[in-house]
Amino acid sequence: MRKRLSAGSLAAIAIFLISFTTPPLATAAQTLAQVQAQINRLEEEATTAAEGAQEAKVKLASLTRSLAGIQAQAAIQGKTVDAISKTLGTIAVNQYKSGSLSQSLELLFSSDPSLYLSSAGSLEAITRRKSTELRKFQSAEQQLNATSLTVSDRLAQVKVLQKKLAERSAFAASKLAQAESLLAKLKKEDRERLAKLAEDLENADQASSLQAAKSAAGVSGRAGIALKYALLQIGDRYVFGAAGLTTWDCSGLTMRAFRTAGVSLPHSSRAQSRMGKSIPFNQKKPGDLMFFGRPVSHVGIYLGGGRMVHAPRSGSRVKVAEASLGRKPLVAVRRF
Template sequence: MRKAMSAGAAVASAVFLLSIFPSTGANAAQTLAQVQAQVNRLEEDATEAAEGAQEAKVKLAALTRSLAGIQAQAAIQGKTVDAISKTLGVIAVNQYKSGTLSQSLELLFSSDPALYLSSAGSLEAITRRKSTQLRKFQSAEQQLNATSLTVSDRLAQVKVLQTKLAERSAFAQRKLAQAELLLSKLKKEDRERLAKLAEDRENADQASSLVAAKAAAGVSGRSGIALKYALKQIGDRYVFGAAGLTTWDCSGLTMRAFQSAGVSLPHSSAAQSRMGKSIPFGQKKPGDLLFFGRPVSHVGIYLGGGRMVHAPRSGSRVKVAESNSLGRKPLVAVRRF
């Protein structure tokens, strides 16, 4: 049996709780049910925020790679500008050495017209070269200025994403802390009851999930490989930002599952929802990815028969569940890879 859930997510079902502990009394039972509902909502909010942090992290990584490329381009362009500038300096010196009198005056005072005409040709060549290099210098300088502006823009975007990542991560942690605080206000015996109930519920879900996993036996192709990989993780705990090998968040699980099938996906449900082929809801097949929430904040792999395998939320474990079990998070997209 896999390790049971943490005390921070100790409540799984108010209806089940009330049926198990009717002797608690109406007022006390109502209080426990209210606490459970609040804790579940806080954990869901935390999980949603964590997925928002993952999306920011994915975007930040892509932006950082782009920035590095642009900075390297700016460095090359800077060297080009410096090289052309030095060439112009050499041209200027040569032109100075060739003399400053006009060609007509030099011809008038020249004692050797043939020698002068040869020098004049060299001077004209230097002038043409200078003009060409000036045009190159101006073009290179414009390119460098444009690239520098792009670098500044990317740096500003990086700062915004870093701030969003920190904010979403902190928000998720605050929600979990609020859930823990609510639980800490319960009597010791109530906390123990809830912890035991939650552990029993997770164990029951794990047992039924292992039975349901047998339905994937006939699924082939890349989707089948990904689905079977995810099903092998049944019972593993949910952890923010985790992508295996023993703890997972929702998009970490789907990312690794499809990676095992040779499909590269980012570690973000929102980012994954923009990839693959869009499938009408009524045509989904086992192995398709199901996306939930507006904006997208959860993903699971369709098993068939209205069920999916997913890493639900903090305090829970990887399991097979009904694909319409996410309550306020509707199914918004189906993608096939």
């Protein structure tokens, strides 16, 4: 029986043939296959940077929510300090107006002891109240100072994350710009040949992916729901930061797939890799999440048979592929 070649094998053969049938480019002395390999590498680097940006975005959103809560707490504490301060002022003013101290000295020499004792009791009550309010004021002021320091710390963290987000996003854009620059150096007919080759390979991957998706029919539970949802997106294009309903990045696809199964995940492969239950690599099952790269920069859903469904990179589509990314090692498997 003749063995049927996979889409990946067809891709390798196509690139191999191009490398021997296309003369070197005059501008860069490279074959079309070499240019295509460079473009793929740049797109993968851009995708890695984009996932780094997604992690910064998730952390920034969480930190911003935390900061808003702490700032609200600081505002309440500030009002409490003001209120206690006013109470202390009122006690002091009233004590001054009533002349409590001078009256107590006069009553000390009074011929009526009961009058003195009565007045002394009132003075003691005022003093106790003032002492209590003073302790409250000191405690409230300490809490406000501590909260204010926390706000300052959070604001500094926000600035750091905003900078990281901007840098990662700019880096991703620069890698795509380099890929576009490589293409721009090619002749029109060479660009068209590369585009046609890429489209044919994606179409072949889509056809084989749809066939492979049938193997998920027997997967049940949350894993089955998430896996089947992801497989329904086969053929949708990869877009940085996208989470549906027609375009995806890797963590956007897994986030939305598991949301349909009742599992809340952040839109970041690195953040997702810290959630769920850790599973030994040799015990993974269909529906488990597989994480790649150090640091983590890619995620896919295991289909079984050494394959996964994922949104690979810019310029590609959601597909079923081998559960291996070459230069990005498998670093974690998580179950939800």
